[in-house]
Amino acid sequence: MVTSLYGQSSFVYQGKVVNESGESLIGAQLTFLVANKVLGISDINGEFYVETEELILRVKQMGYQDRTITSEDTLVVMREASSMLNTVVVSENKRSSELKKATVSLEIIHPNFIVNTAPTNLEESIGRINGVQVVDNQPTIRSGSGWSYGAGSRVQVLVDGVPMLSGDAGQPLWTFVPTEGIQGVEIIKGASSVIYGSSALNGVINIKTKNPSDKPFTQVTTSTGFYDLPKRRSLRYQGRTRNTVSNITAYHTGTYQGFGLTVGLNALRDESYKMSDYDNRLRGTLGLRKTVSKYNLIYGLNTTYQQGTSGSFLLWESYDLGYTALDSGGTDNQVNRLSIDPYIKWSTGKFKHTLNTRYLWINNDVDNGDPTIDQSNSSNLVYAEYQSSFSLPKNEFNATGGVVAINTETNSPLYSGTQRATNYAAYLQLEKGWNR
Structure with missing residues (x-):
């Protein structure tokens, strides 16, 4: 698109920057072909608008090869750098x-x-x-x-x-x-x-x-195997049965009605090669992400839940019975875990802001065969971090600072009930480069 301004030719560059998968690229820089002066930056949707007298501009994005464009290029496809x-x-x-x-x-x-x-x-x-x-x-x-x-x-x-x-x-x-x-x-x-x-x-x-993709994508992976029988017959506590291990994972991502979605699932069944030693678990994850380009804002929520049972033993029966638990006993553990991670990112001028939070709950129900000793425990953790960063690319100067707050609460009958702890911290890091 070409317009006339005070007798000089002015070119309007307006379009969108994407990768080879068609996903929008945020923060791509439009610069002069020779000098590194930044004329514009693509927004959260990958869109840009620049008006200049230059016939050709360069598009730069970290992790991708540079591209040169004219005002007629409305869709800029960036290719990943091989280096x-x-x-x-x-x-x-x-x-x-x-x-x-x-x-x-x-x-x-x-x-x-x-x-x-x-x-x-x-x-x-x-x-x-x-x-x-x-x-x-x-x-x-x-x-x-x-x-x-x-x-x-x-x-x-x-x-x-x-x-x-x-x-x-x-x-x-x-x-x-x-x-x-x-x-x-x-x-x-x-x-x-x-x-x-x-x-x-x-x-x-x-x-x-991974961030949610613009196009729906689904992947399922499975694997299975078995433990071979030991050469020494005294170690074959299970006879001639070969214990197995099986694992399956599933992953889906896409964008629906403006919300980015990721869903994950994992299931494992491991019979192990030792007596009373096993691991069975199921985990599910969910991620939601929303982009508000008008306010340069991204917010979302990630959550993961896991439940499982496992067994183990500390001492073996003897040298000849190395894979057999002492007195055929062991410890069984049932675990439940839940994390909820809300976050928000936004930018104001040359400043970028991030607020990350997490709630983590863990509960371990332990059965060691002795009702007089309770080794079960649980914990709650609340984490919050605010970070702000400032950058001057031309001067190779960067500043990053933030504050962190952590609160934990644990409950274990073995260690006198409930224990609480709170930590606060602040950090600041300044960086200056010279012709790097």
Whole structure:
């Protein structure tokens, strides 16, 4: 579209920026072809409007190849950059930035890696990464600081920037993470306690989930297997029966009447290879997301519910009966977990604001065969974080700050009833780059 303004030609650029799947891209920059001066940015719907005398403009978006356009291009399709260095990460400083500008050792796990490993929980995939070990559900990075079981984690585990640690013992909830909806995992191999707290002294594992797609998409994955019989006959407590393990996941996403929707389901039945050791669980997730472009506003709600039963034993019968529980006994555990995560994001001028909240309820009903010892426990956790970020791309200056509030309540008869704790914190991080 061309108009005349005071005798000079003025071109109006108006259209929409999308990726190869047709999904809208937010924050794509329209700049001069030679200089990096930003003339306009695509809004929440991917739409842009720029009026300039330039014949050709450049469209830039982190993680995608640059495009040059004219005023006749109303639909700009961006292609993903093939270089890993252009990958967008958020874990280093709680804002979007390019991997090549990261100042810490950061590794990215793509969803294909998780799918190919066919894990029954994310812990199995994380443990395959170089420099990362998971022992008794506790992650350590590069043989970092030690830990005591039940005394909290020294690696912060996040889902979309919100901690996924239990309110009582501060343990990662690996089986509670919706693996069917993971977009990627970012691992910081080093201390990041400035903006993530003391739980990040050894590193950060940030799990990013998929945003709702514009077009409906459904995926179902199943796997099954069995445990082979031990060569030593004394270990075959089940005779010649081979115990099995079966897993099924389902995922659906789409946009309906302006609301983005994600639904996930996971069911596992694991008979294990040891007596009294089993794991049966069912997990469901639901995500709703709404975009209000008029106010540069995004709000939504994610919720996950899990229930399951599991069994285990501490001591085996003898050397010859290594897979048999002592006195054929064990501990049965019935677990119920629920998380509700409302969030809201909005922008005002050069500032971006985010409010993340979480309510996490966990109940463990433990039966150890001794009615005089009650090991059951429950916990409630309320988490809230407000964050604001300010950016001057031309001067390579960024500021990120926020406040965090955490309230926990645990109930365990073994440890004298109900315990309560409240924590408040604030953080601020300033960044300045020079011709990077």
